[in-house]
Amino acid sequence: MKKLLLVAMMAFGLAVNAQETTNQTSKGKFVIEANTGAATTGSTAFSLTSVNGNTVWNVGLDGGYFVMDNLAVKAGLGYGDNGFSDAFSYKVGAEYYINGQIPVEVDFTGTSYTGNSVNWLGLQAGYAWFLGENVSVKPAVRYNIGLEDGQKGAFQGLIGFALYF
Numbered sequence: 001m002k003k004l005l006l007v008a009m010m011a012f013g014l015a016v017n018a019q020e021t022t023n024q025t026s027k028g029k030f031v032i033e034a035n036t037g038a039a040t041t042g043s044t045a046f047s048l049t050s051v052n053g054n055t056v057w058n059v060g061l062d063g064g065y066f067v068m069d070n071l072a073v074k075a076g077l078g079y080g081d082n083g084f085s086d087a088f089s090y091k092v093g094a095e096y097y098i099n100g101q102i103p104v105e106v107d108f109t110g111t112s113y114t115g116n117s118v119n120w121l122g123l124q125a126g127y128a129w130f131l132g133e134n135v136s137v138k139p140a141v142r143y144n145i146g147l148e149d150g151q152k153g154a155f156q157g158l159i160g161f162a163l164y165f
Contacts, residue, residue, distance in 0.1 A: 024130060024164040025070045025097045033062045033074075033138070035160040044076030044091045044109070045158065056082045060089060070097040074107065087113040093122065101128050103138060118151065120144040128162070136162045 023029075037045030037058075044060035060078025067073055071094065078089035093107025105124040110117055126140025138160035145153045 023133065024128075024136070025066060025072070025100050027066050027068050029066045029164055031064045031066070031072055031074075031162050031164050033064075033160050033162040034060075035062070035138075035158050037142075037156055037158050043080065043111075044078035044089050047080075054083045056080070058087075058089070062091065064095060070100055071095075072097075074105070085114040087111050091122070095124075097128065101130075102126070103128055103140070105140075109144065119147040120151075120154075121147060124158070126158070126160070134164050136164070138162055 035045035037043045037047055043058045044062055045058065046060070047056070047058045049056045058078055058080030060076055060080075062074055062076035064072035064074035074091070074093055074095055076089075076091035078087075078091075080087045080089065089109065089111045091107050091109045093105055095103050095105040097103050103124075103126055105122070107122045107124075108119065109122050110119040122142060122144050124140050124142040126138050128136045128138050130136045138158075140158045140160065142156040142158055143153060144156070
């Protein structure tokens with residue numbers, strides 16, 4: 001059993017290292033990303049929820065510029081509707097790719113709706129699985145820390161799709 005586990009770990013390590021990621025996260029490149037996520041946390045992602053006849057939806061995109069190899073400065077915009085009011089969301093932050101494949105992000109996210117606003121500090125980590133020279137699938141986990149009095153944090157599982165050029 002130990003040998004089988006060791007062989008499996010070695011095969012996984014070789015598969016991860018076999019991906020060529022040098023060019024995708026190089027200085028001067030751009031990234032555009034679409035994520036899934038929850039609209040309840042100032043989302044710049046795509047989401048759709050329907051409960052008891054009330055439909056909540058959100059659309060958005062993130063974009064970034066690599067200011068140095070593996071470090072992108074990012075911004076995102078989102079728009080959503082919860083059936084009662086419209087919401088405009090924004091995000092600014094930075095994303096660093098450890099070894100060119102493990103994106104770690106810190107950002108400030110906010111949502112404005114009907115004269116109110118709420119803000120979060122987002123912490124996110126995942127894995128960039130490069131499907132080719134310009135495309136990656138990025139599963140990630142995210143924790144949103146509420147910045148308003150009495151606002152609770154929220155944990156999320158996301159999957160993103162990114163284009164690099």
